[in-house]
Amino acid sequence: MSRSDVLVDADWVEAHIDDPKVVIVEVDEDTSAYDKNHIRNAVRIDWKTDLQDPVRRDFVDQAGFEKLLSEKGISNDDTVVLYGGNNNWFASYAYWYFKLYGHQDVKLLDGGRKKWELDARELVSEVPTRAKTEYKAKEQDKSIRAFRDDVVEAIGKLNLVDVRSPDEFSGKLLAPAHLPQEQSQRPGHVPTASNIPWSKSANDDGTFKSDEELKELYQEAGVDLSKDTIAYCRIGERSAHTWFVLHELLGQENVKNYDGSWTEYGSLVGVPIELGDGKSA
Template structure:
């Protein structure tokens, strides 16, 4: 991918270290690795406690986001750079969240933490301080990048593409979640009807950097993505799908939204339609008890007709 605009490389960032209008945010799956060494001047955000509401399954409200912006010093003049581990899964979620709240000048470090380390660039163990008296921004939600449950229901079989960016095994319903993520499991496996499987990593090279644009478009088309239609992305909890949303919306200019409720919401709600395998429901057992489910709710199946 040609690096520029919202996607920047290590040279771009290293040349600007120390700029008072630059705010660098590291967001990792395991926030403790920040303390081992991070980009000089970077703040650490904990995605579990700062990028979601600590009580309800929802995003932080505007007051919480205002407090976050004040903590790291985001002003109207700030350029905010995000990066992290896991090829920027959580950094992309943070990018999407800040875009949702109207923060304008956002950049993502291509390849994330891994790329910075591989290039032997400078690290620090010091936590930055925000100068007192900075007039930080007051975030306001409503920029059209978030998809809610009703939006997804309306998209089934419609003009908006549903892109399931999980692994093929998750999509087909062979597993509830990948090994190591038991807390992200839903009540039922499978995928949203009419969604196509476009694993998030089709957009990146082996080093985690985004593919060159021509190859990126080619790979997305190979997986059935129509680059002329709007899209809603989802995964398990919204972080991998934020990566795909970033690629589609910020780099390719598609009208895309991220469904952060994702499969942990959809796959746990009573009565929601679920597809498995290549999209077909499994054959129903003659007796619902034989299928291992009750006689009602999302897991119920109809007996075969005579």
Template structure:
């Protein structure tokens, strides 16, 4: 009887030790509020057989080498489209995204790991989209492809065998993650709310104009999205991140709205604020500057 208990305990330990549901303890020293949606290269290397990996780089980059078992999606085709009002780069319907996930064999209960070649810029858009539509477990690879490829982790050029699935989102979209232009306009004179503009300083100042008008939303603060990662593309420690945002008045007691040009950089900062720093109320302005800058809504360029 004692021997059976020991064997049973061993089997359970092995099962849970290999489970993709395990948190990644390698982030313990960084002080993050939550690491459920972030994995290290070491953790992923140990769990390659337990997860589904989505590479959102260009096809030619994928063909030169990718993480073993990774499938590829084109992010601006899957996680963006032109809305009925003509605004480009908006979040597509759940059916549109589900069809793409089905084409690469993703199922509703899969642990999905996103990575790209640029510090999780496009990867964060994919994760945010799945969060809106209710996928249970999606995560980013800290450092993305750059860290993985430069630190002797395995690389494959083989295309994995794909069995198409029939993915379906079953819950209502979480609209608490999305802000409209009306909500942004209401925030302009409200001290309890703040817009975090994640574009470059030149875009914010109106020197780099990518719409009919350049500049920024009145009262918004500029924190370039790249400030949240180090040279390797890994996220900074929590105390450094907190200092960056709080010094610009982007504090936990405020409702925060992130924006950029087409809400890609904005989703990266959303991830940092909500997941890593634990902000309670962060929304992505999906229309971002391509909508605001091409309208008659108020702007500043000083």
């Protein structure tokens, strides 16, 4: 797999912006960003209301994903290009969903909204209309999703990559500093995990660093790229970005995203936890 299989640049998007078989999708942490302006012909997926189960702590099921994409006018054979703010934070999260449910041709706009705006490219407020489709999702690809038992079993054996901030990793914070400090019962990290904040894989303009720079980033942190890897964060969205880097850009075969992440693990009874100084909690 090459970068061109999973990434497109802004020139490519502009050249294909009116192609009916290319669907541009914006996914942002700030779910109101799309309402202000967006790339022409882009549709929106709301990570809170569209990608989460409305009742259970889980994400949308197969039938729900089919309904969502059908309503957005996305067909199984469409090329889907995802983008968003903050280094494609939540766009990468959505990318992982698309792969989980078997969509073949999905890519990220390298640099996302940030690079697009830095280049002063066109943004509009008009919302496009796409005809409804009959999208058919596949069964979940469990090879890219980790569960809590997988994480416990991986301690001391596989690569565990904690992609949160150093303060979250050490136990000083439960969540990113700009969010409420809630949800998990205990702070800290999974023992033997390496702390490699997800945003270190991006350049200042939001584009991904080179393969050589990315390999160096992980190897210097002690990650053996020949080993199986589980990435986690707080709710699975930042670790989806790291999953994209390791699996899609660097071609590491066995990489899983633990979407339960710290909000689940940090509330489990009896599992091992470490704080920043290595003291068990």
